Amino acid sequence: MNLQQLIKQLANDSTESLSWFLPEIVLCAVIMLLLLVRLFDGKQRLDLWFVAIAGSVVSFLFSQPWLVCGGGVERTEIFTGLLVIDGFTIAVRSIILLFLVLFLVFTKISGIPDSDDSPDIYTLVFGATLGMCLMVSSNHLLMIFLAIEMASVPSYALAGMLKGRKRGSEAALKYAIYGAGAAGVMLYGISLLAGLTSSAHLPTIALQLAENLGTMSGSEQLVLVLSGLLISVGLAFKLSAVPFHFWAPDVFHGSCAEVNAFLSIASKAAALGLLVRIGIGVGYVPGLEQEVAQDVEAGPAVVAGLLPVAEEAIEPIEDSVEQEVTVNEALQPVRDFIGKLIALLAMITCTFGNLAAYSQTNIKRLLAYSTIAHAGYMMMAIAPLMSSLGSDYGVAEGALSGLLLYIVVYVFMNLGAFAVVAFLRNYIASEEIADYSGMIRSRPYIVICLVLALFSLVGLPPLAGFLGKFAVFASIADAFRATDATYLLVLLLVGGVNTALSLYYYLRVAKIMVMEEPAEGVDIEQYPKAGLEAVYLVAITLPTALLIFFWNPVHAYVVDAVKALIS
Amino acid sequence: MGILAAVNRVYWHEFFFMLFAGISVVFAVCVLLTQNIVRMAFYLVLSLGSTAGLFFLAGAEFVGAMQLMIYVGGTLVLLIFGVMLTAQQRYVKMNTHPTDWVLATIVGGSLLVLLIGAAAGVDSWKDASASKKALAELDVDDARTATPLGLALTGVRVDKLDSDDPALANGQSGYLLPFIIVSVHLLVVLIGAAYMARTKRSATAPVGRAERARLNIMQMEHETDDVVYSASKQSSSSLLDSDQSQAEESTDEAQE
Amino acid sequence: MFGLEITPVIAAITVSHYLIVGAILFVIGAVCMATKRNALGILMGIELVLNGANINFIAFGSPYLRDDNLGLDGQLISLFVIVLAAAEAAVALAIALNFYNNHNTIDIDRADELKG
Amino acid sequence: MSALISTIIFLPTIIALGLGFMPSKKDEDGVNDPANKNLLLGITLVTSIVVMLLTFVLWTSFDSESGAIQMAENLAWIPSFDISYLMGLDGISLPLVLLTSVVSVLAIGASWSINKHVKAYCVLFLLLMTGMLGVFMALDFFLFYIFWEVMLLPMYFLIGIWGGPRREYAAIKFFIYTLVGGVLMLIAILMLYFSSDVTELAQHIEGDVTAEVVQAELGNLHLHETTYVAIADNVNNAAAGEAVEPIHTFNLRALASIGQTTEQFSVTLQRWAFLLLFIGFIIKVPSIPVHTWLPDAHVEAPTPISMILAGVLLKMGGYGIIRICYPICPHGGYDLAYLVCFLGVASMLYGAFAALAQTDFKRLVAYSSVSHMGYVVLGMGVWSIYAPEYNGDYWAMGITGAMYQMIGHGISSAGMFFMVGIIYDRVHHRNLAEFGGLYGKMPRYTALAMGLFFAGLGLPGLCGFIGEVLVVLSVWNFSKLLAILSAAVVILTAAYILWCLQRVYLGPQYNGPHEEEIKPINSREFAIGGTLLGLAIIFGVFPNILISRMDDTISAQVSDLNTWTQKVKLANAEDAEEAGEAEEVADDEVHAEEADHSDSHDSEDAVEGEAEDAVEASNADRSEPAIEQLSALAP
Known part of the structure; x- marks a missing residue:
């Protein structure tokens, strides 16, 4: 193959890839636009928020969430295998972009950032979102690291968004230092993994592992486990999983509620997406069963889409087809390792988050620990996914769709909670739970929205949080039935116990706001009553309260989204 | 070439490896042990600089050059700027708590033993025959990695097309996307850094909700704008310049 | 020691030798992050960690050291790591200076407003 | 299919939503204006009376001669999990529904002593009614669970806002106890759901299996129509030797049938599920050692809420045990x-x-x-x-x-x-x-x-x-x-x-x-x-008013479980040395037995072995003694 052919192939690949990459391109364009518009003097007249919101809506539309309906999206590797597009990518990316739209509306209503800062802040937000979109589609070790950096580095600056504040700058510094350290550790793990398998492309790594796993020496296994642990440090940091959660309460406390919402929702969703990507990426080689079942001729066609150097690939792939029957079976130890590691982390994270939340007096710290706990619940879904990926696709599909449902629900309930915190801060200049007491007298609608969001976070039926939890727990129970692995039963019990544990601290907030007398010295009456805030909150809370009636379509959607991923 | 020359060459390779590795490790240890932030920065420059030598030895001369230019010439200079801006007398030396030392030594030591054990335990990694063979056949033409690197950055991979392992030949990706997307990242980061470093503009007073929100946050922490702003004005203006120029530099270099 | 042939002292250089240098830099960087009180010192520790990883990438990718190597991927990844480290350092530094301006200290142990 | 049951359940919710938009005139302390209070409570009272009258309609139209589910409403709700909106009545739930509606009316009548925040009180009370009525009429396990938990939140606030001096402590205690029970129940639900496969219930059908045939056979389980189709497909595929996906179910009747006539729920599973469910229910009953919430909650709750708590909420536990624990996990219950x-x-x-x-x-x-x-x-x-x-x-x-x-x-x-x-x-x-x-x-x-x-x-x-x-x-x-x-x-x-x-x-x-x-x-x-x-x-x-309506349902359920006992427990115990043979019998029965007890006489022809006589004997004179003894008791 000469250079010309290679370049032609590249051109084809890139053109095809671009059509899947439109949302990211729009995000890039908005970043440029936010920069360029400032060059002209029209800044005083044009509020850049409108540019941002328009960009986010366009980007959301380009993410085409409806494509996955009916399981219509096949797994496609784009940009020469760096990224992968499938139903899961599209769904999570859409959720993140939808959240971006809601978030921008939220910041407009809450007034932070003000019009001076907004161009910079929105640039950072869009930059971080771009990184998150890449996180959920990464298929390559470099892209994983790059995407994490792209999502994290702007977030560090966002945490210190309100300048001139001691707490804000402290939060930003802590976040930046811990985050950079975790990223460095993760990179070291990535280097070991890449060196051991001589590749950075996840499916290739999986193939290499499947080939060599049986003959690995003790030291090689040690390297593999070490690299897995080191990579999990970086991921655990992004997920705020115990024991790498310590930044979360401080950062949440120090930065404003708007940034908290961004960090706790978009960042978590993306980190979970990446976790799934890595788990499936190195633990499973998709599509091999199909190839085996079909005629061998189908092989090259699939591979040609997958890989850049197709013509050379045809010959070897046919060889590998013969071994492929066992590839996914051979990877079972890898999956078990990932599944058990994540199950363990999830249990500790969940329990710790819930216990630590008990003693909090600041609502943002409380919600930070609640975020940690919820990261634990969501990570629980990965365990059944990994345990049954190679054996029982129905179970794996259920687990992944459960996770997706949880993320969807989580967007609304957590955004609702943080929005209330921000709005109340604007009223009473306080984020102490004690100052919220008796708030129902003066702002009943806001309080009812927060109470619904909190009980949804508990997972109380019929609120939406229950549906997420139910889906995740159900998949664990299903996987337990299918595999009889004891750790899944333990996971289920821990999840259940935690649900009950978490009740008390959410309930305490509700109790203080609803049942106690209004706090001394908190004068809320001077501010206008319901307005945009109430409208926004109701719009965010309604999905939480009503999802149970529309559960079936949403469930059908998430099931469609994960279909092409693992079959 | 005679036998003597060949032996000489092998000797030099190992000699330089030991030299660069030694400098790198020794000065890294110095970075760790010194309590003086200015010296720390200096040792770091030496340590990372000699790492570039290791890159050259391993045949990655382009990366080695970039290491010198971006890392030593850019990032570390940036750090040194930071050191100079904050190096008031009392912050130059800050002693680590002894308990931290003990803990860190124990944890770090066991991690080191584990990592070295792992690194030195894998057979295919300590197989000297490959390196001997490669060095024996080394030709000046083979050493040009800049061209394939440049091609890879535009998305075309020309190495390993004839690899024995089919899977490895497949898993090669062009790096056009990260090459482009990283520039967007650098732009965002540049704006972020500039935002963090500069004082708050107050060309227009915030109105309505925004004002209320800002005032409330200030009130919550019992701070006022003025005190903080006046303190930050002086240093941040100078930082802004250095910051931008460095970041721009790295952007340019990355796209070379 | 660790199965390495040390007699003759100057044996042929292999991937393992590079990895050991990388591991040492990584661990020193990690210890640096844990022990330094100066925020900039911590940042320097992070640079060491990233360099340790980079040495690994270069070693794994070097055709002089190993047959079934990582190839150009190793060099490319380390290139990107250098660029990303620069970006990260820029932001971290700006944040550190911001912290310095607000607190009039660069001692990370003095960052104790946020507790509980 | 009439929507009478749904009307009864959701009428209070609809009125509650409407009340939410009513004006509420209160002074500084939250004490309502008397006229406003009378209006709000009046609306609530009328609503509860209407609900009560509707439950009287249920009472009169109930066929007490049948032990089967009556007036069932069945809609596909979440087909992907086989969850249907299945509501129905039988002799066990009917008296409790009536009790709920009557006590609710009386409790609202007793609510005139409430003066503060009357609007919120009325809204929460009506939501509580929906939850209580729903629990007694839901025949889908998932739906049951939803209603079970729905009434937690209103109850928490009703105790916590209008209660006595230690109301907050009592309310939180009540909430946490019940939620713990609920979580245990959820785990049991999931274990049972994923172990169930309704296909097996239809596997004995011979010849050409169509959805209609399956429906005729299993109609009394009130599965959803699409499920019958799926079962028929599965049976046909299995007959053709193809692999089939199990059809899980939340349907309480189907689960009971599976628990009693198949071996899908292993003995261990049944014991654990029984225990988890039982703990969840006795927390509500309450029985020692999990009763400690009750004295606090009852004492601190305002009078009308105490009436509801004692009069209705405690009954949910007992109802759950009768309706769910025993029929679904007979091994657990027996052991x-x-x-x-x-x-x-x-x-x-x-x-x-x-x-x-x-x-x-x-x-x-x-x-x-x-x-x-x-x-x-x-x-x-x-x-x-x-x-x-x-x-x-x-x-x-x-x-x-x-x-x-x-x-x-x-x-x-x-x-x-x-x-x-x-x-x-x-x-x-x-x-x-x-x-x-x-x-x-x-x-x-x-x-x-x-x-x-x-x-x-x-x-x-x-x-x-x-x-x-x-x-x-x-x-x-x-x-x-x-x-x-x-x-x-x-x-x-x-x-x-x-x-x-x-x-x-x-x-x-x-x-x-x-x-x-x-x-x-x-x-x-x-x-x-x-x-x-x-x-x-x-x-x-006149105990017969109630007993005549309960008796057929109870005897039907008990006779099913008697059959199970004779077949599984007693037969095994007696034929300990002939264990192999006894198992064969049990196996035969598993396939021959159907959930509908009225069919059981036919299917018993297939039964062989010692168990046969005992079963027939117990079926023949079932349901007689209880009534006779009762009429003797009545003065």
Whole structure:
């Protein structure tokens, strides 16, 4: 193959890839636009928020969430295998972009950032979102690291968004230092993994592992486990999983509620997406069963889409087809390792988050620990996914769709909670739970929205949080039935116990706001009553309260989204 | 070439490896042990600089050059700027708590033993025959990695097309996307850094909700704008310049 | 020691030798992050960690050291790591200076407003 | 398919949403303007009366000759999980639905003492009604769980906002206890759901299997139409030797059928599921050792909410055990019968002794609830304590007794709490030592109170008697010791109730605070108390009103479980040495047996072995003795 052919192939690949990459391109364009518009003097007249919101809506539309309906999206590797597009990518990316739209509306209503800062802040937000979109589609070790950096580095600056504040700058510094350290550790793990398998492309790594796993020496296994642990440090940091959660309460406390919402929702969703990507990426080689079942001729066609150097690939792939029957079976130890590691982390994270939340007096710290706990619940879904990926696709599909449902629900309930915190801060200049007491007298609608969001976070039926939890727990129970692995039963019990544990601290907030007398010295009456805030909150809370009636379509959607991923 | 020359060459390779590795490790240890932030920065420059030598030895001369230019010439200079801006007398030396030392030594030591054990335990990694063979056949033409690197950055991979392992030949990706997307990242980061470093503009007073929100946050922490702003004005203006120029530099270099 | 042939002292250089240098830099960087009180010192520790990883990438990718190597991927990844480290350092530094301006200290142990 | 049940359940919710937009006129302290309060409470009262009238329609249109599910409503809700909106009534749920609607009306009537935040009160009360009614009529496990948890939130706020001094503690305690139970239940639900496969129920069908055939066979399970199609496909595919996906189900009837006629739920699973479900339910009943929320919650709750708690909420636990625990996990129920009976008797004794020791009037009534609900648990547990002398009829009697006790206690305890509430409204304390001599000052009230407390005591001729006697009789045949103990509790009950009546109503004179406030009860209070007392007398004198409607359902369920016992437990025990043969029999039966007991006579032809006679014998004369004995009891 000469250079010309290679370049032609590249051109084809890139053109095809671009059509899947439109949302990211729009995000890039908005970043440029936010920069360029400032060059002209029209800044005083044009509020850049409108540019941002328009960009986010366009980007959301380009993410085409409806494509996955009916399981219509096949797994496609784009940009020469760096990224992968499938139903899961599209769904999570859409959720993140939808959240971006809601978030921008939220910041407009809450007034932070003000019009001076907004161009910079929105640039950072869009930059971080771009990184998150890449996180959920990464298929390559470099892209994983790059995407994490792209999502994290702007977030560090966002945490210190309100300048001139001691707490804000402290939060930003802590976040930046811990985050950079975790990223460095993760990179070291990535280097070991890449060196051991001589590749950075996840499916290739999986193939290499499947080939060599049986003959690995003790030291090689040690390297593999070490690299897995080191990579999990970086991921655990992004997920705020115990024991790498310590930044979360401080950062949440120090930065404003708007940034908290961004960090706790978009960042978590993306980190979970990446976790799934890595788990499936190195633990499973998709599509091999199909190839085996079909005629061998189908092989090259699939591979040609997958890989850049197709013509050379045809010959070897046919060889590998013969071994492929066992590839996914051979990877079972890898999956078990990932599944058990994540199950363990999830249990500790969940329990710790819930216990630590008990003693909090600041609502943002409380919600930070609640975020940690919820990261634990969501990570629980990965365990059944990994345990049954190679054996029982129905179970794996259920687990992944459960996770997706949880993320969807989580967007609304957590955004609702943080929005209330921000709005109340604007009223009473306080984020102490004690100052919220008796708030129902003066702002009943806001309080009812927060109470619904909190009980949804508990997972109380019929609120939406229950549906997420139910889906995740159900998949664990299903996987337990299918595999009889004891750790899944333990996971289920821990999840259940935690649900009950978490009740008390959410309930305490509700109790203080609803049942106690209004706090001394908190004068809320001077501010206008319901307005945009109430409208926004109701719009965010309604999905939480009503999802149970529309559960079936949403469930059908998430099931469609994960279909092409693992079959 | 005679036998003597060949032996000489092998000797030099190992000699330089030991030299660069030694400098790198020794000065890294110095970075760790010194309590003086200015010296720390200096040792770091030496340590990372000699790492570039290791890159050259391993045949990655382009990366080695970039290491010198971006890392030593850019990032570390940036750090040194930071050191100079904050190096008031009392912050130059800050002693680590002894308990931290003990803990860190124990944890770090066991991690080191584990990592070295792992690194030195894998057979295919300590197989000297490959390196001997490669060095024996080394030709000046083979050493040009800049061209394939440049091609890879535009998305075309020309190495390993004839690899024995089919899977490895497949898993090669062009790096056009990260090459482009990283520039967007650098732009965002540049704006972020500039935002963090500069004082708050107050060309227009915030109105309505925004004002209320800002005032409330200030009130919550019992701070006022003025005190903080006046303190930050002086240093941040100078930082802004250095910051931008460095970041721009790295952007340019990355796209070379 | 660790199965390495040390007699003759100057044996042929292999991937393992590079990895050991990388591991040492990584661990020193990690210890640096844990022990330094100066925020900039911590940042320097992070640079060491990233360099340790980079040495690994270069070693794994070097055709002089190993047959079934990582190839150009190793060099490319380390290139990107250098660029990303620069970006990260820029932001971290700006944040550190911001912290310095607000607190009039660069001692990370003095960052104790946020507790509980 | 009429939507009567759905109307009953969701009417309160709709009105509650409407009330949310009503103006609420309050002063600074949240005390409502009287006219506004009357309007809001009036709307709520009318709503509850309409609901009650609709439940009377259910009562009259209920076919008491059939033990099957009636008036079922079945909609596909979440087909992907096979969750359907399945509502229906049978003889077990009907009396409880009626009890709920009647007690709700009376509780609203008793709510005029509420002055603060009346709008919120009414909204929460109506939501609570939806939850309670839904629990009793849901026949889908998932739906049941949703309703079960739905009523938590309103109840929490109802206790926490309008309750007594320690209301917040009591409300949180109630909430946490119930949620823990709910979580355990959820885990059991998931375990059962994923182990179930309804295909097996239809596998005995021969020939060309179509959805219609399956529906004809399994129609009494009220599965959804699409499920029948899926089952038919599965059976056909299995016959053709193709792999089939299991069809999981949340349908309570289908789960029961699976639990009794197949081996999908292993013995271990059944024991664990039974235990988890049982804990979840006895938290609600409540039985020791998880009863500690009850005294706090009942004491701190406002009077109408205490009436609801004692009158309705406690019954959900008993209902759950009858409806879910035993039919779905017979192995668990059979093996753990000792545990159940022990808890029942222990609760009875503990509750009675604790009541004796109380000085707080309301706390005494609360502990009497613990004691009385012990009969319910005991009545349900008498299944199999002495297996060799097993006779299913006594269990039917025990269950009937438990059901009757639930209704009777629902009336008498609601009445007792209302009586306590009346005096508390006047004198603002509940210290038994400071009462006395109310007889002279409030004669009508005292008469009502005496009647209701005697009903609680279990005096013949009043509603409490029937249930207790049935339970004790049924226990007698299994364990004399337990029977004697439970009979002895009657003496203890008499002791604390009579002593209490003596201290409060008789006594020389009232010697507590606020003596001037004591005035005769008004007509609203008299109407509510009178209605309760009237009901207590009616159900005490004419037990057949209820029993005739419950009996067929209970005997149907018990006979199914008898069949199971003969086949699985007893046959195995008797033929221990011929274990192999017995298993064969069981296997045959598994395929031959169907859920519908009316078909069971036909299918028994296929049964071979010793179990056959016993089964037929027990089926032939089932349902007779209970009624006969009852008519003998009625004066």
